[in-house]
């Protein structure tokens with residue numbers, strides 16, 4: 497039951513969302529003309545926003561029911577920590593490249609996006625990982641912003657959902673200069689449009705308490721996390737109305753966030769392919785990419801790995817989700833443990 501297009505929220509879905517949750521539905525019903533299946537879609541959309549970043553267990557099912565669901569999901573997506581020995585066996589003799597999402601993977605999800613800091617322990621582990629393997633941060637964030645959180649010059653950074661890729665400013669090989677640092681910005685012509693929409697959205701959403709618009713350079717985020725659930729649909733409607741005027745932009749959905757981005761065929765999966773190619777591994781059989789992420793946008797990268805039949809995708813989640821990832825980790829603390837084991841394994845296997 498995998499629907500990888502489902503993270504694209506079309507204008508109709510937004511309208512439906514609005515109709516289902518605004519009390520004065522009659523006013524809207526006049527021009528929306530909703531069918532019952534559309535209303536069901538609305539509820540699905542609201543549910544999906546809620547489920548994308550659950551804050552509580554559902555009261556409709558007992559905790560043992562929930563545990564049963566988690567257990568059966570884990571049969572198909574086991575813990576990467578529990579399966580480490582098998583993963584290590586498959587990695588043997590291969591060139592490992594690590595790809596890491598930022599929010600929810602390296603840093604915990606917090607209410608204020610400006611305060612999504614990594615722990616010192618995570619930074620130290622990341623530094624070690626980058627010492628042993630080419631490592632990229634692949635994020636929806638603005639590249640400069642994520643760099644200000646991670647602060648490691650030896651990594652690759654793919655910001656704006658992979659639309660802003662830059663190679664390391666510090667060479668991994670001592671005494672080797674890095675004069676021709678890699679740079680890939682496939683959506684650069686959209687920059688003025690994104691700036692324009694950012695200003696409009698700031699203005700249009702300022703009356704919604706808790707709403708936050710974040711400028712991620714080649715894409716924008718409209719945050720719902722601190723908005724009263726009753727206002728979600730109204731906020732979504734504001735966004736939709738603005739985007740109606742910009743058909744070259746599309747909406748995708750993340751964890752309590754709507755993401756606005758150019759309609760170009762570029763995503764985290766393309767960024768992963770681009771980076772592997774830049775590293776000289778496009779036609780290589782002995783590369784083993786490891787991609788760790790927690791969000792729907794990471795599914796594009798998991799899918800690329802599955803199609804290539806190379807490496808592994810690891811989803812960071814405590815709750816069952818549709819995913820193309822093979823393994824799971826519960827939270828950033830487990831991600832740190834997994835990365836640390838990877839470093840230890842590399843050290844012991846090269847001795």
Ligand SMILES: O=P(O)(O)OC[C@H]1O[C@H](O[C@H]2O[C@H](CO)[C@@H](O)[C@H](O)[C@H]2O)[C@H](O)[C@@H](O)[C@@H]1O
Pocket residue numbers: 597598599600604605606607608609610612634635636637710712717719720721750751752753755791793
């Ligand atoms: O690709 P990612 O690195 O996962 O970035 C996706 C979005 O992450 C951030 O928002 C999420 O994390 C925030 C801080 O924990 C949280 O407040 C928010 O609810 C989450 O959706 C970031 O702020 C967005 O711009 C990114 O698009």
